Amino acid sequence: MREDPELDEALVERARAGDTDALNTLIRRHYEVAYRVALGVVRDTDLASDVVQDAFVKATRSLHTFRGDSAFRSWMMTIVKNEGLGALRRSGRRRESTLDAVAPLAAEGLGPAETAMLNDEASRARALIDRLPEKQRLAVTLRIDEDLSFREVGEVIGSTEGAARVNYHHGMTKLRSWMTEETR
Amino acid sequence: MTCHEIREQLPEFVSGGLPVEGRRGIGAHIEACPACAEEARTLRLLRSTRPQAPVGLEARIRSAVHADLAASPPGVLRLEPRRSAPRVPRWMIATAALLALAVGTPLIVDSMRETTSIDGTELARVEDGLVTSSWARDDGLVAGAPALDELSDEALLALLAQMEAGA
Numbered sequence: 517m518r519e520d521p522e523l524d525e526a527l528v529e530r531a532r533a534g535d536t537d538a539l540n541t542l543i544r545r546h547y548e549v550a551y552r553v554a555l556g557v558v559r560d561t562d563l564a565s566d567v568v569q570d571a572f573v574k575a576t577r578s579l580h581t582f583r584g585d586s587a588f589r590s591w592m593m594t595i596v597k598n599e600g601l602g603a604l605r606r607s608g609r610r611r612e613s614t615l616d617a618v619a620p621l622a623a624e625g626l627g628p629a630e631t632a633m634l635n636d637e638a639s640r641a642r643a644l645i646d647r648l649p650e651k652q653r654l655a656v657t658l659r660i661d662e663d664l665s666f667r668e669v670g671e672v673i674g675s676t677e678g679a680a681r682v683n684y685h686h687g688m689t690k691l692r693s694w695m696t697e698e699t700r
Numbered sequence: 701m702t703c704h705e706i707r708e709q710l711p712e713f714v715s716g717g718l719p720v721e722g723r724r725g726i727g728a729h730i731e732a733c734p735a736c737a738e739e740a741r742t743l744r745l746l747r748s749t750r751p752q753a754p755v756g757l758e759a760r761i762r763s764a765v766h767a768d769l770a771a772s773p774p775g776v777l778r779l780e781p782r783r784s785a786p787r788v789p790r791w792m793i794a795t796a797a798l799l800a801l802a803v804g805t806p807l808i809v810d811s812m813r814e815t816t817s818i819d820g821t822e823l824a825r826v827e828d829g830l831v832t833s834s835w836a837r838d839d840g841l842v843a844g845a846p847a848l849d850e851l852s853d854e855a856l857l858a859l860l861a862q863m864e865a866g867a
Contacts, residue, residue: 536766543761551753565757572761573768638749641742659711660743661750666708681708688707692739 524588532579543572546589549662550596553672556657557600559646563607564600571599590664590671597654597672644694645687651675652687659684701729706736714743 524545530538547568554564554571575595582591645653651673658664658672670680706729712718713726730737 539765540762543765544758547758547761548753551757552751555751561754565754565760568753568757569761569764572765576765576769634745635749638745641746642749645746660714660746663711663715663717685704685707688739691742695742 525584528579528582528584528588531576539576542588546592547572549589550592552657552661553593553596553654554600556654557597557650558604563603567600567603568596570603571596574599586671587668590668593658593664593668593672594674640698641691641695644691644698647694648687648690651683652690655680655683656687656691701725703729703733703736706730706733707739710736710740710743711747714740714747 524542527538527542531542550568550571551564554567555561558564558567571592575592578595582588645656648656654673655669658669659666664672666680666684667677669684670677673680673683675683706726709718709722709726713723718726730740
């Protein structure tokens with residue numbers, strides 16, 4: 517379920533007034549999403565953790581510039597994405613896959629063989645998502661993993677809502693096509 | 701609804717973020733459309749295996765944020781914005797600062813050491829001769845230049861004075 521943006525804004529106001537509990541709540545609420553966004557950009561689990569930490573430090577420093585024109589979540593994720601791109605430039609590296617970060621499937625009602633097969637399928641799908649161009653990859657993962665609206669996706673990837681929609685559909689079309697090819 | 705419209709809403713359908721009426725409509729479509737059903741299955745699978753942040757990351761972020769707040773000298777880092785009543789029209793000062801900045805940027809970059817801040821707002825940080833700080837804005841822009849409209853009049857005037865002194 518999506519977080520209430522007004523509640524985030526209220527927390528931002530309290531954090532600006534020096535309320536550290538409010539700041540901690542904002543961190544707790546958004547660090548998981550921030551981590552996945554960072555991972556989608558840098559594709560390295562250790563570097564993604566560094567990126568998220570640095571992004572929260574910078575966001576806290578810049579909290580007084582947040583005007584509420586957009587949701588706090590997309591503002592925060594924009595900082596994470598840019599911090600990730602900066603980290604990639606500084607490190608001069610680009611890892612190939614996020615496979616080691618895929619969470620094991622919860623095996624409710626499934627046998628070991630079926631669970632292993634589904635985990636394998638999920639890993640292959642994640643590997644295929646990694647092959648998408650950056651904006652398509654982010655649009656697909658932000659929609660699927662985080663339920664971000666197309667407007668929010670656009671804010672994060674630096675495009676219009678319409679362009680975010682196009683990036684998502686192109687990404688999903690490619691993903692479907694590649695998955696079909698793999699199963700042939 | 702067309703398959704295209706259905707697929708746009710599948711992420712919310714899979715996560716349970718749709719109202720009941722929407723869920724029913726999409727559920728009925730999926731029962732009759734194997735292609736959309738397959739996409740919903742893939743999304744469900746991806747959603748259930750999305751990467752998880754490492755244990756301890758939240759505490760690590762909290763520590764870093766609070767350490768940064770505690771380590772910042774008074775006035776360099778603040779959560780609460782400082783505002784003052786404008787004595788000179790802001791557009792005039794901002795325009796002058798932008799013009800001066802456009803001419804004087806290389807000079808400022810050369811003369812800076814690590815972090816430069818005015819009126820408590822960090823303007824830039826230099827690492828290996830490059831300005832690396834970004835100014836995060838909620839309009840989606842992270843600009844490579846100071847957010848002049850966030851500075852007080854005193855800060856803008858101080859920036860101009862600093863540039864003039866540097867020149």
